[in-house]
Amino acid sequence: MKLMIAGGAGYIGSVLSPMLQARGHEVDVVDLCWFGNQLPSDIPVTRRDLFTVVPEDLEAYDQLIFLAGLSNDPMAEFDPAMNFIHNGALPAYLAFRAKQAGLSRFIYASSCSVYGYTVDTLYDEESPAVCAYPYGISKLLGERGVLQEQSEHFSAIALRQGTVNGYSPRMRFDLIVNTMFKTAVTEKKIRVNHPDIWRPLIDVRDTAEAFVRAVEAPAEVSGVFNVAYDNFTIGDVAKAVRKEVESIYGIQVEIEMNRIADLRNYKVSSEKARAQLGFNPRFGIAEMVQSLAGHRDAYGDFIKREFYNIQVFKALAADA
Ligand SMILES: NC(=O)c1ccc[n+]([C@@H]2O[C@H](COP(=O)([O-])OP(=O)(O)OC[C@H]3O[C@@H](n4cnc5c(N)ncnc54)[C@H](O)[C@@H]3O)[C@@H](O)[C@H]2O)c1
Numbered sequence: 001m002k003l004m005i006a007g008g009a010g011y012i013g014s015v016l017s018p019m020l021q022a023r024g025h026e027v028d029v030v031d032l033c034w035f036g037n038q039l040p041s042d043i044p045v046t047r048r049d050l051f052t053v054v055p056e057d058l059e060a061y062d063q064l065i066f067l068a069g070l071s072n073d074p075m076a077e078f079d080p081a082m083n084f085i086h087n088g089a090l091p092a093y094l095a096f097r098a099k100q101a102g103l104s105r106f107i108y109a110s111s112c113s114v115y116g117y118t119v120d121t122l123y124d125e126e127s128p129a130v131c132a133y134p135y136g137i138s139k140l141l142g143e144r145g146v147l148q149e150q151s152e153h154f155s156a157i158a159l160r161q162g163t164v165n166g167y168s169p170r171m172r173f174d175l176i177v178n179t180m181f182k183t184a185v186t187e188k189k190i191r192v193n194h195p196d197i198w199r200p201l202i203d204v205r206d207t208a209e210a211f212v213r214a215v216e217a218p219a220e221v222s223g224v225f226n227v228a229y230d231n232f233t234i235g236d237v238a239k240a241v242r243k244e245v246e247s248i249y250g251i252q253v254e255i256e257m258n259r260i261a262d263l264r265n266y267k268v269s270s271e272k273a274r275a276q277l278g279f280n281p282r283f284g285i286a287e288m289v290q291s292l293a294g295h296r297d298a299y300g301d302f303i304k305r306e307f308y309n310i311q312v313f314k315a316l317a318a319d320a
Pocket residue numbers: 006007008009010011012013030031032033034035048049050051066067068069070071072086090109110111112160161162163164165170175309
């Protein structure tokens with residue numbers, strides 16, 4: 001399969017792109033490289049704004065995977081207009097162009113953040129997706145723009161990912177387990193905003209595997225799929241990270257419990273992805289922490305600006 005990976009130089013793309021290549025797919029990345037490019041040198045990367053892509057650029061491909069846009073709440077809140085344009089309009093535009101160019105499938109990196117603040121029940125893909133913050137609304141907009149292109153010859157898949165964690169060559173330390181790992185190691189402390197809030201989590205290796213499953217799914221598969229390893233309260237995430245860090249480094253880690261209100265609270269079921277895509281996540285919180293600890297030589301001392309999306313984004317805005 002020949003694949004364009006839009007936003008493939010980011011955190012997820014830097015794990016997914018080599019994985020797809022290793023499975024025999026031909027991979028081209030198109031990315032503005034806001035956070036640099038840590039992809040292996042044999043993966044072609046075109047530094048380009050995806051809004052400039054036209055059907056002639058797409059004709060050679062079988063599928064397009066969309067991993068671009070603004071990928072967290074702080075970025076979305078810093079520049080809500082750009083957030084709606086990059087997360088809402090851009091995937092809709094590219095899906096429209098991909099269908100025009102005759103591609104067979106478009107896979108959209110959606111987010112469980114579309115579920116907003118829910119009651120404590122397990123949400124599946126039929127549950128209401130209602131949220132009240134720019135990032136979640138824009139991911140839902142992008143998803144709808146992509147899915148409405150679905151037709152007999154054009155498969156549209158949206159993977160609603162839980163919060164992704166663990167090591168990637170393009171490292172992020174603004175994700176829940178990664179942040180807790182960092183402060184546990186550097187300050188011997190983990191800060192919890194609210195211990196009772198629920199979040200689905202997934203390791204970046206399992207996330208990449210979910211995208212591979214989507215690429216290789218039969219042509220008739222389309223639709224929305226939740227993808228998470230499991231659901232955890234933030235308090236339990238902190239305890240699991242502490243346990244693993246204490247065991248690896250032989251240190252004692254304090255947990256600071258706060259009760260700061262959150263706009264997001266959701267638990268999701270990934271049964272549909274298991275049944276229809278063969279999604280079978282393997283890595284829990286202990287394995288996420290082990291992967292972070294095992295790669296400390298690769299990312300160094302946690303302080304590079306590129307590890308924090310909002311810092312890079314503010315610098316880009318200041319330079320514009
Ligand atoms: N990381 C998570 O926890 C998570 C969870 C759910 C959903 N998602 C979604 O998955 C996708 C990938 O997440 P990530 O963590 O890898 O993000 P990331 O921020 O690491 O990567 C995004 C990449 O997209 C590129 N990009 C953005 N706009 C572009 C444009 N107009 N043209 C070309 N390139 C552009 C950036 O340069 C960057 O390399 C995002 O759409 C995000 O919303 C991420």
